[in-house]
Amino acid sequence: MEDREDFQIQRILFQYDLVPRRLWNRGSVLKVETSAGFFALKRKKMTDRQVDRVYSVYPLIRSLVIDAVGPLPSKYGDLVVGDEAYRYYLMPWFEETVPESDLEARYRHLFHKAGELHRQTMREGKGTDGLYRSAFQMVATRYTDWEQFLNMTEHHLYPSPFEQMVMSYSGQALGLFQHALGYFSERAGLNDDASDDRPRRALCHGRLSPLHLLIEGEKRYLTNFEEAREDFFIIETAALMEQACSVLPPAQTPWQDLLSAYFSACPLNEAETNFLFHFLLWPRTILGLMDQYRDKERSELWYTRRFQRLSRGHRRMINQLQTFIEQKRKEKQKSRDKEEKKNE
Amino acid sequence: MNDPLQQIVPALQVNYRFRELKVMRRQPMTISTERGRKKIRIWDDEPLLKRHISWRRQLSGGRFFVDRMYATQSGRLFVPVGRFFLTCHDAPRVPASLSGNEAIWADVCAALITGIRDAADDPQRSVLEQADRTFSEADRAGLLSGEEGVLARKSYPTVRKRAELADRLRSAYRKSGRRVILPEDVSLRKSKALLGTVFIELGQSRPVPGCRAFARFFLEWMKEGGTDSIGRLFSHLKKMNVPDRETSDLIRAEWYEPDEWFRFLENLAHLPNETSERKAVESFETARDRKNRLIRLFDTFFRPSGTITESG
Incomplete structure (x- = not known):
């Protein structure tokens, strides 16, 4: 008996009663050809908590008929196999029709699928008071962080180009912070649980990414649900927008398409819309860059370019979101007026 | 029907x-x-x-x-x-080999020893009483007079000492709640080879204390794989801190139990000719010597309890 590497893969596949004919390394997955077809074998380090999550989330996803690809059960009924060093799971193989490099197209699909996931698992959420309070605390903490960075740079006799950029942007940024703080502090004081218009909960994917979406022709499937959990989904929507903002080129990001893709699948109520806007209002990604700057692991030029890109991207995202929301409100008003006229 | x-x-x-x-x-x-x-x-x-x-x-x-x-x-x-x-x-079919696969087998043994612990029926019995009773019965039946009988009689003092040791080791852990258990029909030796590793069958019988199966398995290994191979197995196990003191003492108790002597005495009444007599003596002496060698080897890796040793 030899513990060869190919035996390890065969041993994993044996648990699915599959015998590999050919194997191909495709990034983080292994494409496997067997007499029963093609499969994707994923190998990764997973904590016990993530494995437990897989067992609790995938049956729920299957029962909700969400277009998601999850692990296939082994012949022993396991969704995840392997040992503590590496876990494996097997999925059907998809011949992707949108390349991984076409991020714009992948984000468009991802916004739509995220909307579908949130819409289909949505339920009324209690504890919105806590949601606003924690949003307020988060913004307040980050506001202080920004101020501390400013204090530090003010003590520099010759501020660096990056620090000068932050200083000149600070007036605008702190204004946005205060606006968001005002909104969250006001909402945190109201007990919204009795209101119809309040943020709702839904199943959140936890790791939305254009690479966690499989696209084959007209079919699109979400995958990698091991961090999924139920939460106020608007936080995940905001995180997805911030991610797209920092990944896609600022001037060409098709925000109206992305927002339409999400909102058409998951119409937001007023409370969620306002939460989203104010949660995105303060430039979180720039703060992240300022945190990184303290470590100075890259060149000054890199930080200044990144700052320009992120600040431009953030400004455009907010403007586009505002335009989109106003347009939606106008459309809503128009249809309400029409309805009233009809009733008269 | x-x-x-x-x-x-x-x-x-x-x-x-x-x-x-x-x-x-x-x-x-x-x-x-x-x-x-x-x-x-x-x-x-x-x-x-x-x-x-x-x-x-x-x-x-x-x-x-x-x-x-x-x-x-x-x-x-x-x-x-x-x-x-x-x-x-x-249902794989190819038998798993022992020598050369000591590391995998050590994983198997460690997983079984540390993984399945439970209370299991362990009827209290005295090996010493069984030895005394068997000796008296054989003596009364006049079985201890021939050449083989004399050998059985000469072994009796050592047999008593070993029986006493087995009893003492077991009584020290009688109150232990969760011990190594294995289904009664498990035979590790019958495991199969599959894709570069071992495939074990847990069968379907009731749980019993598992030390007996391990003691038997190590003896079978000694017989088939030799001292060097089982030494390598023990060395891997020692690195994994397996077996624990209780389990190693209970495995020792199984080996101290003079079952080869019981079998020998039982056979004394049914030895039709010289060839079968010679075979019975050979089989008794080989089993006894193998056990002694195995206990000595085992003790070099897993120190016996300070208070319970063969020297008393």
Whole structure:
């Protein structure tokens, strides 16, 4: 008996009663050809908590008929196999029709699928008071962080180009912070649980990414649900927008398409819309860059370019979101007026 | 009476979606399918079945295979048929070799020793009393007079000493609650080789203290693989801090128990000729010497309890 590497893969596949004919390394997955077809074998380090999550989330996803690809059960009924060093799971193989490099197209699909996931698992959420309070605390903490960075740079006799950029942007940024703080502090004081218009909960994917979406022709499937959990989904929507903002080129990001893709699948109520806007209002990604700057692991030029890109991207995202929301409100008003006229 | 296969075969086909199914053997039941050869077990004791399912789950995920139950189409790990339950298992055929695979086997032993612990029926018995009784009976029957009888008589003082040691080791852990257990019909030696590792079968019988199976397995290893090979196995186990003191003492107790002497005395009455007499003596002396060598080797790796040693 030899513990060869190919035996390890065969041993994993044996648990699915599959015998590999050919194997191909495709990034983080292994494409496997067997007499029963093609499969994707994923190998990764997973904590016990993530494995437990897989067992609790995938049956729920299957029962909700969400277009998601999850692990296939082994012949022993396991969704995840392997040992503590590496876990494996097997999925059907998809011949992707949108390349991984076409991020714009992948984000468009991802916004739509995220909307579908949130819409289909949505339920009324209690504890919105806590949601606003924690949003307020988060913004307040980050506001202080920004101020501390400013204090530090003010003590520099010759501020660096990056620090000068932050200083000149600070007036605008702190204004946005205060606006968001005002909104969250006001909402945190109201007990919204009795209101119809309040943020709702839904199943959140936890790791939305254009690479966690499989696209084959007209079919699109979400995958990698091991961090999924139920939460106020608007936080995940905001995180997805911030991610797209920092990944896609600022001037060409098709925000109206992305927002339409999400909102058409998951119409937001007023409370969620306002939460989203104010949660995105303060430039979180720039703060992240300022945190990184303290470590100075890259060149000054890199930080200044990144700052320009992120600040431009953030400004455009907010403007586009505002335009989109106003347009939606106008459309809503128009249809309400029409309805009233009809009733008269 | 209807043939039970008439119920079993369709139940297997439906629940495990076998397209082709042919019964190869009825006892134990083995079937051939388009997905290979499978073993079918029939259970009439549901709590025992669930215990077996749980043991196998505990042992899964290691570097070796266990004969786990297949999940049915509905995700259950057994198929109820009347008052019975069917389970389906892999059925590899190539015997696993011992020498050269000490590291994998050490993983198997460590997983079994540390993984399955439970209370198990362990009837209290005195090996010393059994030795005294067997000796008196053989003496009364006049079996201790011939050449072989004299050998049995001469061994008696050592046998008593070993029986006493076995009793003392066991009585020290009598109150221990959770000890190593294994199903009664487990034989590690009968394990199979599969894809570069070992496939063990946990069978389907009730749990018993597992030290007996380990003691037997190590003896079989000594006989087949030799001292160097089993030394390598012990060395791997020692690095894994396995077995614990209680388990190693209870394994020693199994070896101290002079069962080769009991067998020898039992055979004394049925030795028709000189050849069989010689064989009986040879077999007794070989088993005794192998055990002594194994105990000495085992003690070099796993220090015996300070208070309980052969020297008293």
